[in-house]
Amino acid sequence: MKYNISKQPDGLEVRIAGVEGKEKQLLEAIQECQDGRCSCPTQEYRKLESLQVEQLNGKISIRLRSKAGTQFDQLEIERCLEHTQKQVKLQYRSIAGWANSRSPRIPHVAPSPTTRSASE
Numbered sequence: 001m002k003y004n005i006s007k008q009p010d011g012l013e014v015r016i017a018g019v020e021g022k023e024k025q026l027l028e029a030i031q032e033c034q035d036g037r038c039s040c041p042t043q044e045y046r047k048l049e050s051l052q053v054e055q056l057n058g059k060i061s062i063r064l065r066s067k068a069g070t071q072f073d074q075l076e077i078e079r080c081l082e083h084t085q086k087q088v089k090l091q092y093r094s095i096a097g098w099a100n101s102r103s104p105r106i107p108h109v110a111p112s113p114t115t116r117s118a119s120e
Contacts, residue, residue, distance in 0.1 A: 040080035
Protein backbone atom coordinates (compact mmCIF):
# COMPACT_ATOMS: atom_id res chain seq x y z
CA MET A 1 0.00 0.00 0.00
CA LYS A 2 1.32 3.40 -1.00
CA TYR A 3 -0.26 6.67 -0.02
CA ASN A 4 0.10 10.38 -0.56
CA ILE A 5 -1.33 13.05 1.75
CA SER A 6 -1.96 16.58 0.51
CA LYS A 7 -3.23 19.57 2.48
CA GLN A 8 -6.49 21.16 1.45
CA PRO A 9 -7.96 24.47 2.72
CA ASP A 10 -10.38 22.62 5.01
CA GLY A 11 -8.59 19.33 5.65
CA LEU A 12 -6.54 16.67 3.91
CA GLU A 13 -6.78 14.45 0.87
CA VAL A 14 -5.30 10.96 1.05
CA ARG A 15 -4.68 8.97 -2.11
CA ILE A 16 -4.00 5.27 -1.64
CA ALA A 17 -2.71 2.88 -4.30
CA GLY A 18 -1.41 -0.67 -4.33
CA VAL A 19 -4.39 -2.16 -2.51
CA GLU A 20 -5.52 -4.62 -5.16
CA GLY A 21 -7.20 -7.58 -3.49
CA LYS A 22 -7.49 -5.74 -0.17
CA GLU A 23 -9.92 -2.98 -1.13
CA LYS A 24 -12.81 -4.49 0.83
CA GLN A 25 -10.82 -4.77 4.07
CA LEU A 26 -9.42 -1.26 3.70
CA LEU A 27 -12.84 0.23 2.96
CA GLU A 28 -14.25 -1.55 6.02
CA ALA A 29 -11.50 0.00 8.18
CA ILE A 30 -12.26 3.43 6.73
CA GLN A 31 -15.96 2.87 7.43
CA GLU A 32 -15.12 2.23 11.10
CA CYS A 33 -13.53 5.69 11.24
CA GLN A 34 -16.59 7.23 9.58
CA ASP A 35 -18.79 5.52 12.19
CA GLY A 36 -16.64 6.78 15.09
CA ARG A 37 -15.26 3.30 15.84
CA CYS A 38 -11.72 4.12 14.76
CA SER A 39 -9.00 1.86 16.20
CA CYS A 40 -6.13 4.15 15.19
CA PRO A 41 -3.63 5.10 17.92
CA THR A 42 -4.49 8.78 17.57
CA GLN A 43 -7.18 11.25 18.59
CA GLU A 44 -7.38 12.90 15.15
CA TYR A 45 -10.81 11.39 14.51
CA ARG A 46 -12.18 13.90 17.04
CA LYS A 47 -11.33 16.68 14.59
CA LEU A 48 -13.24 14.99 11.75
CA GLU A 49 -16.19 16.90 10.35
CA SER A 50 -16.70 14.64 7.34
CA LEU A 51 -15.00 11.86 5.42
CA GLN A 52 -15.64 11.12 1.75
CA VAL A 53 -14.32 8.03 0.01
CA GLU A 54 -13.95 7.32 -3.69
CA GLN A 55 -12.72 4.06 -5.17
CA LEU A 56 -11.58 3.65 -8.76
CA ASN A 57 -9.31 1.14 -10.51
CA GLY A 58 -7.70 -0.29 -7.37
CA LYS A 59 -7.08 3.16 -5.91
CA ILE A 60 -8.84 4.84 -3.01
CA SER A 61 -9.16 8.56 -2.40
CA ILE A 62 -10.18 9.85 1.04
CA ARG A 63 -11.19 13.46 1.65
CA LEU A 64 -10.93 14.41 5.33
CA ARG A 65 -12.66 17.64 6.29
CA SER A 66 -11.77 19.04 9.71
CA LYS A 67 -14.15 20.69 12.14
CA ALA A 68 -14.14 24.50 12.22
CA GLY A 69 -11.15 25.87 14.13
CA THR A 70 -9.16 22.60 13.94
CA GLN A 71 -6.46 21.23 11.68
CA PHE A 72 -5.33 17.67 11.20
CA ASP A 73 -1.81 16.74 12.24
CA GLN A 74 -0.47 15.10 9.09
CA LEU A 75 2.01 12.95 11.07
CA GLU A 76 -0.87 11.57 13.14
CA ILE A 77 -2.83 10.77 9.99
CA GLU A 78 0.25 8.93 8.67
CA ARG A 79 0.36 6.94 11.94
CA CYS A 80 -3.28 6.05 11.43
CA LEU A 81 -2.64 4.91 7.86
CA GLU A 82 0.29 2.74 9.00
CA HIS A 83 -1.90 1.23 11.73
CA THR A 84 -4.71 0.58 9.25
CA GLN A 85 -2.26 -0.99 6.80
CA LYS A 86 -1.06 -3.41 9.51
CA GLN A 87 -4.66 -4.24 10.46
CA VAL A 88 -5.62 -4.94 6.85
CA LYS A 89 -2.52 -7.12 6.33
CA LEU A 90 -3.28 -9.10 9.50
CA GLN A 91 -6.90 -9.55 8.50
CA TYR A 92 -5.86 -10.53 4.95
CA ARG A 93 -3.32 -13.01 6.30
CA SER A 94 -5.85 -14.57 8.65
CA ILE A 95 -8.30 -15.06 5.78
CA ALA A 96 -5.51 -16.50 3.60
CA GLY A 97 -4.35 -18.68 6.50
CA TRP A 98 -7.87 -20.02 6.94
CA ALA A 99 -8.11 -20.82 3.23
CA ASN A 100 -4.72 -22.53 3.28
CA SER A 101 -5.64 -24.57 6.35
CA ARG A 102 -8.70 -25.86 4.48
CA SER A 103 -6.67 -27.16 1.53
CA PRO A 104 -4.82 -30.48 1.59
CA ARG A 105 -1.19 -30.27 2.60
CA ILE A 106 1.54 -31.52 0.33
CA PRO A 107 4.37 -33.06 2.34
CA HIS A 108 7.73 -31.35 2.09
CA VAL A 109 10.39 -33.51 0.49
CA ALA A 110 14.01 -32.58 1.08
CA PRO A 111 16.09 -32.37 -2.10
CA SER A 112 18.56 -35.16 -2.75
CA PRO A 113 22.29 -34.29 -2.53
CA THR A 114 22.56 -34.37 -6.33
CA THR A 115 19.77 -31.83 -6.85
CA ARG A 116 21.00 -28.43 -8.01
CA SER A 117 19.24 -25.12 -7.93
CA ALA A 118 18.70 -23.05 -11.05
CA SER A 119 21.39 -20.57 -9.95
CA GLU A 120 24.16 -23.19 -9.95
